Amino acid sequence: MNTWDVIVVGAGPVGSYLSRRLAEKGYRVLLLDQKGKTGRRICAGVIGAEAFQRFPLPRCSILYTVDSITMVSPSGKRLRHATKEPMAYVVDRVAFDRALLEEALDKGVEFANLSRVLSVEMTAMGMEVRCKRLVNGGEVMSFRASLVVLATGYTPGLLASLGLPGYPGAVVGIQAVNLMRDVEEIEVYLGRNVAPDGFAWLVPVGDGMVRAGLVVERDARLWLERFVYSSRVMPRVVENHGPVRATWIPRGPIPKTYGDGFLVVGEAAGQVKATTYGGVYYGLICADHALSTIEGAFRLGNFQEEVLSGYQEAWLHEIGEELELGAKLREEARRFTDEDIDRLFVLLGSDGLLPRLRAAVRFDWHKDAICLFVKHRLMSSIPLERRIVEKSIDSGRSEE
Missing domain, CATH: 3.30.9.10 (D-Amino Acid Oxidase, subunit A, domain 2)
Incomplete structure (x- = not known):
């Protein structure tokens, strides 16, 4: 049976990036994916400029710079948000994913595509991953590693097989x-x-x-x-x-993103923006936290969940409040009628709120804008529950 230090399941941006970073640290890494090298990504392909500043992402995939977005209300009211600096980039997602994968392969990551994972389980010899090849007659293969990282997309079946609670929706x-x-x-x-x-x-x-x-x-x-x-x-x-x-x-993160011998990262863990469901940037952030946790586990030679639990503490510290507040706003917005949404567009253009909101808006971080928005006196005409208003006020106080 083939043995590795780490097996990463999922060759999307998060899986490829984490595999490359692990290989750069000297770990033997196997990357599994059920698609081919490029895959077919269902994605609007809009990635925040901050992600390109923080991570070495492939600029060759950029189609153009985004410096304005127009929002359209149910009745056709249009609200345009423009910035002097780039807020995001529209990318060719196939080229984006392919470039990240090629970078991982260049660092020595072994890649087995067209391989559907059947099971991930702890054995006396470490973590064992069984997968079925989608070519050559469907051969079933097994691989072993000290640690497994799930970096797939939405994958309730694999989570259940590992004894993890499911997604909130x-x-x-x-x-x-x-x-x-x-x-x-x-x-x-x-x-x-x-x-x-x-x-x-x-x-x-x-x-x-x-x-x-x-x-x-x-x-x-x-x-x-x-x-x-x-x-x-x-x-x-x-x-x-x-x-x-x-x-x-996924509508949000799973309650537990680690266990004996494994971590769950990116969209597989539900680490997506609560307001827009974008997952690339937050997934990359969490991949860095996973890398630090994995390094610590190898130094200790211990891959039990009490060692790996630090991963969840780290990513929650960085993006947890953002996800929580965004999810609360999203749930309250489910109560909005089309008339409420149209009224919001009117409010945004009145009483000087829009310039302040534009100053607070960041493409990948929405907490400050949410706090400003729901605390504004004109919001009394919109049916937001008091608990989200109180949450935003508490968030604002913590930053003062």
Whole structure:
């Protein structure tokens, strides 16, 4: 049986990045993925500029710089947010993922693609991963390591097999690529007749091609068709160009992201932004915390959960409050009617709130903007529960 120091399951951005960092530290790493080298990612492909500043991400994948976004209310009110500095980049996700994987392979990471993981379990000899090859007759193979990192996407089955509690829920992200006219910047659409309890987007990617997608809890294909064929979108569609693809996205983090001999990182752990469901940046942040924990475990020669628990403490310290407050706002927003959302757009343009909110907004960090927003006196006309207001006030005091 082949033996490694660490087995990483999932060759998305988080899995490839963590594999590379481990290999740079001298660990023998096996990276498993059930897709091919490039995969097919269902993603709007908008990654915050801060992620590129903090991590060595492949700039060759950048299609263009985002310095403005237009929000559209249910009645068609438009609110444009523009910045002098780049707030994000639209990337080619296949090229982005491929580049991160190639960097890992260049550092000596062994890669087994087209390998579906069947089980992960602790044995007397360490962690054992059984997987089925999706080629060559479906051969079942076993690999052994001191530690396993799950860096897949949404994976309730694997979590259950490890005895971990599941996700607090999930949504469906769905997207198609269309040839369109007059889409000059990212547009985000809100409303119960657009994407109930979610949002829809148009993201131009060049040469008239536009990613049209949305996030909803159910009936995703139906809602995408309604969005694309709506009066605000359909007149601009020249040609339906690409297939529709969908994926599950966790609504928040799982309660426990470690156990004897394993860690769970990134989207697999539900470490996604509570407001937009973006997972790349937060996943990379948590990958660095996982790396530190893994190094400590190897120094001690101990891979029991009492040693690995420091990983959860570390990532919660950095992004936990952001996730908690964002999730509370998201849950309260489920009560909003379309009229409430339209009223919000009016409020944002009155009483000097919008300039203050723009100053507080950061693409990947929403806590400060949420605190400012819900504490504003005009918000008394919007049905936010008192507990989220009190939470935001407490957060504001802790920063003073």
